[in-house]
Amino acid sequence: MAGATTAERGERRDRQDPASGPPRPPLLQRLKRPPRPRTLIVVMVCLALLAAGGVWILYGSQWTRVERVSATGTRVLTAGQVVEAADVPIGSPLISVDTDEIEAVLLRKLPRIDSVDVVRSWPHGIGLKVTERRPVLIVEKGGKFVEVDAKGVRYATVPRAPQGVPVLELTASHSAGLRRFGTDRLVREAVLVASSLPAAVARATQVVKVRSYDSVTLELSGDRTVDWGSGEKGRAKAHTLIALMKAAPGAGHFDVSVPTAPASSGS
Known part of the structure; x- marks a missing residue:
């Protein structure tokens, strides 16, 4: 006599184990369910705290303020002359330094400069990369x-x-x-x-x-x-x-x- 098929054995296990409850939905359907409101609130609060912390680090903390200004690429000019002409405000938040304005100031004050690249060197520096005219x-x-x-x-x-x-x-x-x-x-x-x-x-x-x-x-x-x-x-x-x-x-x-x-x- 032939044995029970696979489907019959599965039905038998379901009848013998009623405590196992109804079958669970597929994984894809579970992933598509919208998150619970409480989860959304927690995520939004965390994101807001991270954004506020980032703004404070950039603008309010002492960790990212200008402490040094350096100049490179000079030939006839000295690095000190370039730094003095740039007049970068020491102690100001690094993120708030207007690099375009510093470039314009240097080109205006020091005609010997052909071009200058003003870069932020995190967390405390400003670099002035100068190219002099020849x-x-x-x-x-x-x-x-x-x-x-x-x-x-x-x-x-x-x-x-x-x-x-x-x-x-x-x-x-x-x-x-x-x-x-x-x-x-x-x-x-x-x-x-x-x-x-x-x-x-x-x-x-x-x-x-x-x-x-x-x-x-x-x-x-x-x-x-x-x-x-x-x-x-x-x-x-x-x-x-x-x-x-x-x-x-x-x-x-x-x-x-x-x-x-x-x-x-x-x-």
Whole structure:
């Protein structure tokens, strides 16, 4: 005689154990049930306490207040000058420090700074990451020297000429080019030329003369001169000048104003 099936055995166990109660609903249905009101209240109270505690830590406690300000990246300026100019309020909540305002203050007070990144260093510090301008030309004025960066910005006056930086001479004081383009445009043209020079030529360049927009001349060490022309096609002119100097190492004058038709002369 065949034994009871699995279903029959299960029904038999249910009849023999009435205390086990009705079958429980599936797990997925239990998870979908909404939480009880008491559970919601407890969760909301905990979240509110956490938020209030976080606000107090950031704004009211002594754990996250400004205690130190540091500056990095300086070359000519000192870290102390940058920190003093930033004027970060010591003791104020770190979260309340306006980093954008500090950046604007530094750029306004210290024109030598090209860019600055103001960062919070939790829990007590402010870091000032500075990038200073670098001179590509200098302009002599009243026995002193005005530094000009690669953007054409005249940002600082120094008593001595920085070593290795060419002097800019504007000789277009009464020319039509000056009336048409203005001094600032001619300075930018000179900066464009200086920025295009190959490293070896840049080191040897002592003077950049600007007669007009399209007449820029370089005076190199060893009594050599270069007619560069305008600031256009700077890369092609740089390559041509290097090749010309190698081909005529004893020449005293080079003309790359038209890079496809260069010339050299003198000895």
